[in-house]
Amino acid sequence: MDAHTDTWPDDDPSRIDHGTFCYTAVREGLIDTDRSAHVGIRTVVEDNLGIAIHDAREVHATGAEAVARAVRERAGDAPAYLSFDIDGLDPAFAPGTGTPVCGGLSSAQAAVFLRELAGINLVGGDVVEVSPPFDPAGITAIAGAHVLFDQICLWGWMRRGNAAVDIS
Numbered sequence: 001m002d003a004h005t006d007t008w009p010d011d012d013p014s015r016i017d018h019g020t021f022c023y024t025a026v027r028e029g030l031i032d033t034d035r036s037a038h039v040g041i042r043t044v045v046e047d048n049l050g051i052a053i054h055d056a057r058e059v060h061a062t063g064a065e066a067v068a069r070a071v072r073e074r075a076g077d078a079p080a081y082l083s084f085d086i087d088g089l090d091p092a093f094a095p096g097t098g099t100p101v102c103g104g105l106s107s108a109q110a111a112v113f114l115r116e117l118a119g120i121n122l123v124g125g126d127v128v129e130v131s132p133p134f135d136p137a138g139i140t141a142i143a144g145a146h147v148l149f150d151q152i153c154l155w156g157w158m159r160r161g162n163a164a165v166d167i168s
């Protein structure tokens, strides 16, 4: 989940940063591109290295549920890592980040998306790019905490044999 694909090559091949890590990971064979997807994209990329793109416009047009189903089907039963860049959300819901882009998902759309991934073989995940100095009202921190909570529930869902997750 991201406004950006982070699949851009760096001028300096020895450097890995927040806009190039995906490029390096694909090049090193760490990502199975046939089973991977980017969601929420609002920036131009000429070559996404074989990773599917479900841009934010598609999420708004077809719904977070439909996009989540497509991602789940693409991932199949492969071990999945879910990286959630908070700038996948619209700046209205996550203003505290370094490279905000308008037109992103709402917190509600993100919740639907994440919960509809239930059943995915999640083995790891993250929430990145929350920047407290840009987040004086704490809106972004709240969004990030909820995203991580939903990821933990997804993980628990698998570990408990798809039984309902007790969040009490």
Ligand SMILES: [Mn+2]
Pocket: 002, 003, 004, 085, 087, 088, 099, 129
């Ligand atoms: Mn980003």
